Amino acid sequence: MYAFTAPFQNPSGSPIRELFKYLSEPGMISFAGGYPASDLFDVEGLQAAAARAYRAPSRCLQYGPTDGLPELKNELVKLMASRGVTCGSDELLATTGSQQGLDLLLRVLVEPGDVVLTEQPAYPATLQALRLQQADIVTVPVDSEGLDVDALAALLASGAVARPKLLYTVPTFANPTGATLTRERRIALLKLATKYRFLIVEDDPYGDLRFSGEPVPSMLALTAEVEGSRDWVVHFASLSKIVAPGLRVGWTIAPAEIVRRCVIAKQTVDLCSAPWTQATAAEYLADGALERHLPAITARYRLKCETLCSELRAQLGNAIAFHQPEGGMFVWARIDGIDASELLKHAVESKVVFVPGKAFFADKLDAASLRLSFAAPGVDDIREGVKRLKRAHDAALGRSLMQ
Numbered sequence: 001m002y003a004f005t006a007p008f009q010n011p012s013g014s015p016i017r018e019l020f021k022y023l024s025e026p027g028m029i030s031f032a033g034g035y036p037a038s039d040l041f042d043v044e045g046l047q048a049a050a051a052r053a054y055r056a057p058s059r060c061l062q063y064g065p066t067d068g069l070p071e072l073k074n075e076l077v078k079l080m081a082s083r084g085v086t087c088g089s090d091e092l093l094a095t096t097g098s099q100q101g102l103d104l105l106l107r108v109l110v111e112p113g114d115v116v117l118t119e120q121p122a123y124p125a126t127l128q129a130l131r132l133q134q135a136d137i138v139t140v141p142v143d144s145e146g147l148d149v150d151a152l153a154a155l156l157a158s159g160a161v162a163r164p165k166l167l168y169t170v171p172t173f174a175n176p177t178g179a180t181l182t183r184e185r186r187i188a189l190l191k192l193a194t195k196y197r198f199l200i201v202e203d204d205p206y207g208d209l210r211f212s213g214e215p216v217p218s219m220l221a222l223t224a225e226v227e228g229s230r231d232w233v234v235h236f237a238s239l240s241k242i243v244a245p246g247l248r249v250g251w252t253i254a255p256a257e258i259v260r261r262c263v264i265a266k267q268t269v270d271l272c273s274a275p276w277t278q279a280t281a282a283e284y285l286a287d288g289a290l291e292r293h294l295p296a297i298t299a300r301y302r303l304k305c306e307t308l309c310s311e312l313r314a315q316l317g318n319a320i321a322f323h324q325p326e327g328g329m330f331v332w333a334r335i336d337g338i339d340a341s342e343l344l345k346h347a348v349e350s351k352v353v354f355v356p357g358k359a360f361f362a363d364k365l366d367a368a369s370l371r372l373s374f375a376a377p378g379v380d381d382i383r384e385g386v387k388r389l390k391r392a393h394d395a396a397l398g399r400s401l402m403q
Contacts, residue, residue: 007132015124015359022353029385031308031354031372034175034241034329038376040297041244045289046280052287053279064275067263068094068251072278075285076251083207084221085235090256093263096273098205098236098250099125102168104262104269105201105234105252106133110165117167119147121332121360121369123175123203126168137362138164144323146171146181149188156196166199166234171219173206173328176360176371180326183216190222190229198232205238206328208294211302213326220253231255239281241329242297243290248274249281301329304374304382311386312372316393329375332357338396340370346392352385 019032054060059069067073073089080087095101110116112134118126120139130137138161141148147169155161167189171181181189193200202219223230238250252262266272284290308331309324322333335343340356347353357369374382 007134011132012128014128016355019353019355022348025351027351029352029377029381029388031352031374031377031385031389033376034373035376036241036245036329037297037300037304039378040300042284042289042293045287045293046244046284049283049287049289050276050280052283053276056279060276060279062275064272064278066267066272067259068092068273069275069278069282071286072249072282075282079285079290080237080253084217085253087253088256091253091259093252093254093259093266094273094278095250095252095266096248096270097240097245098203098238098252099129100266100269100273101236101250101252101262102126102129102201102203104265105166105254105258106130106135107265108258108261109199110135115162115164117152117164117198118362119169119174120362120364121176121357121366122168122362123170124359126203127360127362130168135165136162139362139364140167142174142177142179144179146174146177146179146185147189149185149192152189153192156192163196164198166201167193168201168203169219170203170206172204172216173209173325173330175206175328176330176355176357177332178323178325178328178330179332180213180216183222186216186219186222187226190219190226190233193232194226194229200233201236202233203236205236205241207237208242209298209301209329210327211298211305234258242294243281243284247277247281249277298327301327301375304377304379305331307379307382308372308374308386311383315386315390319393329373331372331374333370333372334366334368335370335393336368338393339367341367343370343392343396346395347389350388350392350395352388352392354389 022028023030072094073092110133114135115138116130116135117138117140119142140152220233220235223233234254239247312320320333320335322331344356355371358365
């Protein structure tokens, strides 16, 4: 009846958000959504910041600049400096979450048929956005140390694909694998981007959530060590995982000519991100509240991650394989011999949910993989949730053996 555009004639929704229907069921334990722990929100700190912001009510209630409130941009420049990055105001765009940054970037850079490289497995919302943009998605494998840069180099040298417009990666505590790209691989990737002239899109929502191991500088910070590479990096960051997702405050750092075009694209989307939450975020950062509160978050996530991993080993033993991350929110696992989508059906019956790995693959699906998020559930729920997962595994395995 309606003449929808080609990408929206038969669109697919988020496979993760489709699981949310189960979360309202009484007693359900969720390892599914990548939600931060709501009991760790700095409610008092944010209330105080919001009160200070509202001392200038017109600033909060009126339209604001498309590129972001000056006071927020100033605080974000300071925050990035603490992360080893120097940037000017014309290189920074405040966005409604970092997902909007990706949407704007794709609008201004990617045309139907353009080659875009992604790590595999990858964040599903990115795959969804690329498909709607009608990009030609080409995948690069990952291992426990992140993107396989040698495989990428071989792919580019072979000429098997056209010159890519960009490569999307979550190099620190990746979603879904939890892996962190090593410093050596980051340098090698920067050199490849400079040589082949494609943009590295570095999505970094989890970098501050390190609870063990040694920090690794962001790709953007490391551009100082690779001549010419700063022109080929776009960096996304967000307060969603480290302060509160309800603020919807993210930012993009990119070459000024890219940012200028993204600002124009944003004008047609929402005119500006909400000034009220921007002002609240600016006050929160200016007060130093983030630095004070982060240790509480990382300490709790360390405990939750250790609990999940130890319980998986105790309950499932050799039936499950996974890499224990040094930060972030996710454990990526494989259970051989069982399709994770089938396992999920039994898990729902046992009142526990997770995300089957199929959601994270653009091609060459790994049916035995699954993502478990330890951030939102409490420690006791994690222990109980793994016991339920074990019961679901036994039920699924029993049915598989009978078939």
